[in-house]
Amino acid sequence: MLSRIDHVGIAVRDLDRAIQTYERLLGLRVSGRERLEREGIEVALITIGESRIELITPLNPESKVEKFLQDRGEAVHHVAYATDDVAASLERAAAGGAQLLDAVARPGTHGTRIGFVHPKSLCGVLTEFVEPDGKPGT
């Protein structure tokens, strides 16, 4: 079951500038940055309530986020929901007719398990399920 918005991912051209902008204009604070070499992205994390804003920039021309930026410009890239069972969430979506980008759950960062649904299945919104590390619900 989906319990909360885990994060909203925003594709940005210049991560340093985006961090400064979100901190200065919104009074938010970036708690960390991570380079995800396998995904070809660098991410800045902003915790807000039970959710996060993730500012995402491509590390190379082959990154899917680079293609997104070329097609759409800076914008919300995806919305992620916390779930206690990412496999079950993917199965429910598929049973409902969704096109899955991950047929089965795969490892995310920090021990999470994740899976993506194609944006065309959910009104243009690339959608991620995130199952936290450790006990569900904690």
Add this chain to the structure above:
Amino acid sequence: MLSRIDHVGIAVRDLDRAIQTYERLLGLRVSGRERLEREGIEVALITIGESRIELITPLNPESKVEKFLQDRGEAVHHVAYATDDVAASLERAAAGGAQLLDAVARPGTHGTRIGFVHPKSLCGVLTEFVEPDGKPGT
């Protein structure tokens, strides 16, 4: 101060179809629908954790959401943050160089006070501040 993601607004072509899709594929439940004649939109509300997903469709060709759909197609339309003082949040953004769409706070639905910041000021994301009705922080 911003305390949580209040809601994520998603622009959709067909509200009935979007509701069915989000309920069937994600297992979420729409708690209500509202026609906002002044804004030229109809909205379906999905509560998830401390936030909401708002599915938004235009009611007429003059709606800004109609223009958004023509320009971008279905996609995330805006991200809204809860604040205890929407006027202060607008002032902070303006002081940081943001282009405001609302120079001062204005009434939203259900007794809220709201204000919008232009997407070009926040990495392509139309951003809303929402001050709940009643005592701040409750």
